[in-house]
Amino acid sequence: MSRQQWPLWEVFVRARRGLSHTHVGSLHAPDAELALRNARDLYTRRQEGVSIWVVPATAITASSPDEKDAFFDPAADKVYRHPTFYEVPEGVAHL
Amino acid sequence: MNPTYALALRHGDDALIAAQRLGEWVARAPELEEDVALANIALDQLGAARLLLSYAGELEGAGRDEDALAYLRDDREFRNCLLVELPNGDFAVTIAKLFFLAAYQRRFYERLCSSTDARLAAIGAKARKESAYHLDHAALWVLRLGDGTAESHRRMQAAVDEIWPYTHELFAADELTRQAEEQGLAVASHTFRPEWLAEVDAVLAEATLRRPDDNWAPGGGRDGLHTEHLSYLLAEMQVLHRAHPGARW
Numbered sequence: 001m002s003r004q005q006w007p008l009w010e011v012f013v014r015a016r017r018g019l020s021h022t023h024v025g026s027l028h029a030p031d032a033e034l035a036l037r038n039a040r041d042l043y044t045r046r047q048e049g050v051s052i053w054v055v056p057a058t059a060i061t062a063s064s065p066d067e068k069d070a071f072f073d074p075a076a077d078k079v080y081r082h083p084t085f086y087e088v089p090e091g092v093a094h095l
Numbered sequence: 096m097n098p099t100y101a102l103a104l105r106h107g108d109d110a111l112i113a114a115q116r117l118g119e120w121v122a123r124a125p126e127l128e129e130d131v132a133l134a135n136i137a138l139d140q141l142g143a144a145r146l147l148l149s150y151a152g153e154l155e156g157a158g159r160d161e162d163a164l165a166y167l168r169d170d171r172e173f174r175n176c177l178l179v180e181l182p183n184g185d186f187a188v189t190i191a192k193l194f195f196l197a198a199y200q201r202r203f204y205e206r207l208c209s210s211t212d213a214r215l216a217a218i219g220a221k222a223r224k225e226s227a228y229h230l231d232h233a234a235l236w237v238l239r240l241g242d243g244t245a246e247s248h249r250r251m252q253a254a255v256d257e258i259w260p261y262t263h264e265l266f267a268a269d270e271l272t273r274q275a276e277e278q279g280l281a282v283a284s285h286t287f288r289p290e291w292l293a294e295v296d297a298v299l300a301e302a303t304l305r306r307p308d309d310n311w312a313p314g315g316g317r318d319g320l321h322t323e324h325l326s327y328l329l330a331e332m333q334v335l336h337r338a339h340p341g342a343r344w
Contacts, residue, residue, distance in 0.1 A: 006126060027128055030239065037232060038128040041135050 008057040009035040011042075013049035021053050029054075098274040099212055100154035101174070102281055104164070105271065105317060106203070107147030108175035110222075111165055112325070113196060114140035115332050119183055132232060136193070139225040146218045166336035170326050171319040178261040180316070180325040187240055187247070187254035194233035195258060198294055199265045201226035202287045211279035234298050241302025248303065255299065256307050263312035266291075271317070 006028040012021035024043050029035035035054040044052065063071055075081065117137035124130035148161040159167075178196060183189045204226055207219025240251040265284060272283040299306050315321065335342060 006128075028126060029128060033235060034128075034239075037235065038132065041132045042128065045135070 006030050009039070009054045010057050010060060011035075011039045012053040012055070013039075013043055014051040015049055017050060021051065024048075026057060032056075097154055098271060098278060099215070099280055100151050101271050102275050103147045103151035103154065103215070105174040107144050107151055107164075108173050109179055109196075109200075110140045110147060111144035112173070112175045112328065113179040114138070114144055115328055116179060116181075116183055117189075117193070120189065125186055133189075136229050136232065139222075139229065143218065143222045143225070146221070150214055150218070162336070166333045170321050170329055173316075173319060173321065173325065173329070175316055175321075175325075176261070176264045177313055177316045177322055178258065178264065180322060180328060181258070181261065182324055184254065184257070185250060186236075187250040188257060190233055190236045190240065191251070191254035191258040193229060194237050194298070195262045195265070195295065197226050197229035197233050198291050199262075199284070201230050202291055203281070203284060206282040206287070210281055215280060237298055237304070238302045241299070241304040251302065252304050255304055259307040260311045260313055263309070264314040264316060267312075267314055267317070269317060 008026055009029055010026050011024050013024045014021045027035065027038050027042055029038045032054060036052060039052045039054055114137045117133050117140065120133045121130060124133055145161050148164045152159045152161060152164055178192060181192060201223060204219045204223035208216050208223065210216040210219060237251065240247040266288040268283055268285045275281040276283040296306060
């Protein structure tokens with residue numbers, strides 16, 4: 001009998017209120033509820049977070065490394081996309 | 096005997112032996128994730144055991160610390176219930192043991208928070224959150240195994256049937272539970288068995304499992320009369336300390 005492995009889940013943890021959830025790793029679990037528990041045990045042992053998301057790895061659509069050039073290179077020479085073409089008025093500390 | 100000492104020893108021994116048994120799963124659990132989960136629970140139990148046994152040692156006043164109590168007593172001196180010393184069996188048996196124990200410990204520690212003894216109350220406050228998680232973990236597995244495949248259902252039912260008789264000892268009343276209740280140290284466990292039963296019943300029913308009838312009710316652990324399994328467990332747990340007394344890292 002071939003041994004079936006539990007499906008893979010991606011784990012996102014919010015470190016503090018106000019921050020967004022950040023990808024921290026992945027794990028195996030038979031279902032979402034247990035994935036959340038496993039994430040708690042594997043990724044928040046040292047008080048790393050206040051909230052956890054688990055997402056089935058199969059639900060993630062990722063860009064392909066082959067498409068890297070077409071996806072990302074065209075942005076390289078478009079300096080006008082960066083907010084650097086105006087002067088910051090004096091005395092404005094938080095812009 | 097000082098009832099506070101006896102109480103700390105009794106519940107410290109429950110936690111210590113439960114920790115040792117759960118620790119046996121390390122590197123052997125069905126999946127890596129479950130390995131970590133069981134080890135976490137074992138460490139929670141060990142943490143509670145350390146607090147309770149350290150306190151027991153202080154109350155005894157005979158110069159015994161947590162290590163002396165854990166590593167230098169023989170089986171007849173241990174006061175844990177029989178349930179925690181039973182072998183792990185298959186995964187279903189381990190889960191059945193953890194489920195019944197956690198549902199009991201959660202209620203015990205919850206009530207311990209209002210103990211007249213400040214130290215016991217503090218230990219209860221720390222341990223009850225941990226027990227709530229142990230219960231959650233065990234209940235999820237009872238549901239999945241009970242209401243899973245035909246084979247997992249068969250094994251989970253067999254595990255519940257095997258462990259059930261040993262749950263009665265958790266709620267047995269004796270001189271110590273009476274004294275502890277009288278002095279406001281800890282609520283006697285038989286008073287919260289109905290609540291425990293209601294919770295256990297609900298999970299078993301949802302898991303399509305049958306609750307066994309109440310017949311045989313083995314006991315004796317609270318008086319130091321244990322199954323043969325405890326001696327083997329202690330032999331393994333204590334071998335290093337006995338071979339090299341006072342060994343340190």
